[in-house]
Amino acid sequence: MRLPKLSKLELQIMEALWSGGPLAIREIQETFPQKGRPAYTTVQTMVYRLEVKKALRRARKIGNAHIFEALLSRDAAQRRLVDDFLGMFGGRMQPVMAQLIEAGNLTPKDVVDAEKLLRDLSKKRKDA
Amino acid sequence: MRLPKLSKLELQIMEALWSGGPLAIREIQETFPQKGRPAYTTVQTMVYRLEVKKALRRARKIGNAHIFEALLSRDAAQRRLVDDFLGMFGGRMQPVMAQLIEAGNLTPKDVVDAEKLLRDLSKKRKDA
DNA sequence: TAGCATCTATTACGATTGTAGGTGGAAATA
DNA sequence: TATTTCCACCTACAATCGTAATAGATGCTA
Structure with a gap:
């Protein structure tokens, strides 16, 4: 899985890390507009899944909260996105x-x- | 569901109808390259699901085989595809x-x- | 220190997608 | 007509995604 496929929500979470540096779950959650903001545990689940996909990792801990940082670059993620998209159009x-x-x-x-x-x-x- | 979201395989099936006119399941299946061609029943399942989504319909019958035709236009489907794609990039x-x-x-x-x-x-x- | 707030970790569930097997009926063919 | 082939229909199942509740641990505060 060199370039993991990310869903829209996963992308939004990565975007928070790409543009906001290492963040805690709570901080990631708060980058979503109040209107329609996913629950804390929803973000948490997605972050865990991104961790399994090696798209991010736990960088350090502040108190009992983990701070996550991107492993996958924005560029690599977008490359994958574009490839899939082109694939939909037969390349x-x-x-x-x-x-x-x-x-x-x-x-x-x-x-x-x-x-x-x-x-x-x-x-x-x-x-x- | 004005513009249903279609997956890659669904798109490929629609593509067969868009470019090949009304077709039977078997004919749709055979538009796939031998290498990695999905099973007949796989294509059948997807066709049924596309029917539920109103992306296609049974046009007529030849023998006991149904002939399916596209209801959703290629243009509309691709518009939806592009919109989703742009959404991934924050629009x-x-x-x-x-x-x-x-x-x-x-x-x-x-x-x-x-x-x-x-x-x-x-x-x-x-x-x- | 007692209690409240906050996190982590685990578990669950419905929808969608890709995959296909099995069963029974219809059609073509030997 | 008997047999083979093809098709329709139903059912199933694993993976992924979005959604979140619950339970238990930790840390801050009065």
Whole structure:
């Protein structure tokens, strides 16, 4: 399981750790908007499961509370996400782009940004 | 359940109907590559579940075999897919594009195609 | 120190997904 | 017609996910 598959809720928990550094369960729970915030033990369960998947680990303890930190990087998790998503489209990029554009998810600005990113990237690769 | 969520296998079954027209279970099963092809009854189970979700229906009968046809359009299904996917990224397009580019899934040609699509689309919208 | 608040650890349960076996009936074929 | 093949329908089961309750341990506070 080199790149574990994470569900949406698991992703949200990882996001808390990625952007907020090592956190306790309670702190992770509080990163969710009050409206519809999952119960403490729900977050706890998911954290334990993420631990089993080696996506995070117990870094240290404060009082009797464990502090968890991400093991899996945001980038790796998102790579897996993208791969699965492309798999849903038969691995072909074209229909994905078409869908994004048709549905209005992809704006002209996004495309311009993408071009710039591509340019920067190919430059970096040449330099390296 | 206006736009039902479909799993990967369900998607593949729908894909068979979208591209192959109304089909019997056996025919759907045979659209899968021999290597790793799911059992007949596996396909059957998924078809029944898609029926419950109103993603397809029994169109007619040939002999004692039912012929199924898609009710849900490919476009609608993919829209749902994209929405869920974006939801995983917090609904922001930017990190998605960044990820696609970093991972090499999005090539310069894809971006050029995207531009053309965007132009055509804005033209069509103006005309309409 | 007694009690309240907070954590941990364990257990449970329904829904969804992928997987498929078994049984009985219908159709094609020998 | 007898037999083989195919199909429909029902049932089952393990894994994952979201949800959370409960019980027991620990730590803070009056």
